[in-house]
Amino acid sequence: MMHYYVGVCLLFLFTFFKQPDVTTIYLIGDSTVADYTLEDDYAEKRYPVAGWGQKFPAFFDSYRPGTIGFIQTDRVIIDDRAKGGRSTRTFFQEGRWRAIYEALRPGDVVMIQFGHNDAAVDKTERYVDIEGYQEFLRLYVSQTREKGAIPILLTPVARNYPWKDGHLQNVHGDYPAAVRAVADELAVAFIDLNQLSMDFFSAKGQEYVSSRYFMNLEANRYPAYPEGQKDNTHFQPAGARAVAGLVFEAMKKLPASGGASETSRPDTSGITGVRDSSFTRHGELLRMKKQYPDIQLVREPDDSPRIRRDVVYREVDGISLAGDIYHAEGNNTRVPGVLVVHGGGWRSGDKAQLGGLAYHLASAGYGCFAINYRLSTQALYPAAVHDVEAALQWMKLNADTLGIDPARIAVLGFSAGGQLAALIGAKQGRDEVQAVVDIDGILAFIHPESGEGNDTHSKSAATYWFGYNKTERPDLWHEASALNYVSQTTPPTLFVNSSVDRMHAGREDYIRVLDQFGIYHETKTFADAPHSFCLFEPWFTPMSATIIDFLATVF
Secondary structure (H helix, E strand, O other), X not given: OOOOOOOOHHHHHHHHOOOOOOEEEEEEEOOOOOOHHHOOOHHHXXXXXXXXXXXXXXXXXXXXXXXXXXXXXXXXXXXXXXXXXOOHHHHHHOOHHXXXXXXXXXXXXXXEEOOOOOOOOOOOOOOOOHHHHHHHHHHHHHHHHHOOOEEEEEOOOOOOOOEEOOEEOOOOOOHHHHHHHHHHHHOOEEEOHHHHHHXXXXXXXXXXXXXXXXXXXXXXXXXXXXXXXXXXXXXXXXXXXXXXXXXXXXXXXXXXXXXXXXXXXXXXXXXXXXXXXXXXXXXXXXXXXXXXXXXXXXXXXXOOOOEEEEEEEEEEOOEEEEEEEEOOOOOOOOEEEEEEEOOOOOOEOXXXXXXXXHHXXXXXXXXXXXXXXXXXXXXXXXXXXXXXXXXXXXXXXXXXXXXXEEEEEEEEEEOHHHHHHHHHHHHHOOOOOOEEEEEOOOOOOOOOOOOOOOOXXXXXHXXXXXXXXXXXXXXXXXXXXXXXXXXXXXXXXXXXXXXXXXXXXXXXXXXHHHHHXXXXXXXXXXXXXXXXXXXXXXXXXHHHHHHHHHXXXXX
């Protein structure tokens, strides 16, 4: 589970200062943060190396106008002063901090990420022990506050080693804990980028991260590296962009004022370790027959040579996560793939739920992978998100086994699975997901159309999933809403909906953004259909035909 904390006490001071016309966000740190394009010889001697600060401004550009925590995004300048090879000490000694200190104005922000070079015991010119490291962090914090500006402390971003059992481990020793200790001591805004990046990279997988995110380059591919490169510290542009996105999302947790402290503990009473069986196909059939006596449950054959069951795609926290493969019928060429994500309120359901649909799509020429993911009885948000992302990457890495084209993958989900499909499609963009099919999955948790989070009579499914109700941590509820990420990179999307309006909360707002960027989309609504319509005839056949036509159009 991704953990990070943001100390908020200092942020309340912001209200005492008049916000300047423009807020400058200064980035100070080492090579993993630096903007290499500022170097005159970048194209000839350094490309494609990139620090996350180099890709950071683009996230603000795509988020305007609006607010991120206490920052008005249409009045932001990102000033990246990070420099390769610098530690907390050498950055200060060289006068780099002095130049920033003199320029600081009330309301500006200083983001501080050091550690890689401080920990370099064998390089005495830059090494700083833990005690000295903390003293320099305190210095940066106190002098930032002297100018009425706001410091944010970040732990050092992960390196691409060591890996153990498919999970990236901490390589920075006690330095991340030292940052956290200073943040707690001084009540400083805090982002645990080390943990964030370890979790994110682990979900992507070692092979993917090594080849696409870090500077592990083939010979003769780039003029600056004719002999290739083996570098598991510095990033290629895709890696820098991914880390910048992690930082950006963490910044969105900073409250403008008041609000619950992000260090408050989530409610874990719903983590029972036992799968909730309140929503099953047969249980829903019995329930729905009272209102729709002629409905028929759709399911796949019990035994088919085209179905390979219980294929493990991820091991995490002692849990084996598996999926069922549905091979496309009668096709020896690479076909588009479909990742199938079940519903059940993030607390119930399993991979067999949409087996009938997966089999039907496979019969139409699509390779499907229907998965289990961690429910709220096993782990809180964002565990399920990480699992679906891991399954997506597993499909790409095992494209040969699945018989699919890794460049043509759709994510399809129903209810909670539809929410996850839309979220991952919007966050990852068309480079990773080429189509989204959202079957009655909400696009915005906190929205006038949404009914999620009503805990009046009993704890809601979403409250169980987040571990907080929507008034305690609205930032998490917004973070999990696809509507917050829809942009020019969002994949073509099909919305398939019942007559239950609250199950497509945010859809029209989402579509307006798709239209703004000319992104293809379709909407199919089944009048007088219950939320679970996709599991039953008479709705299944026209629904599946709509999905197949949409995928054919996109692919």
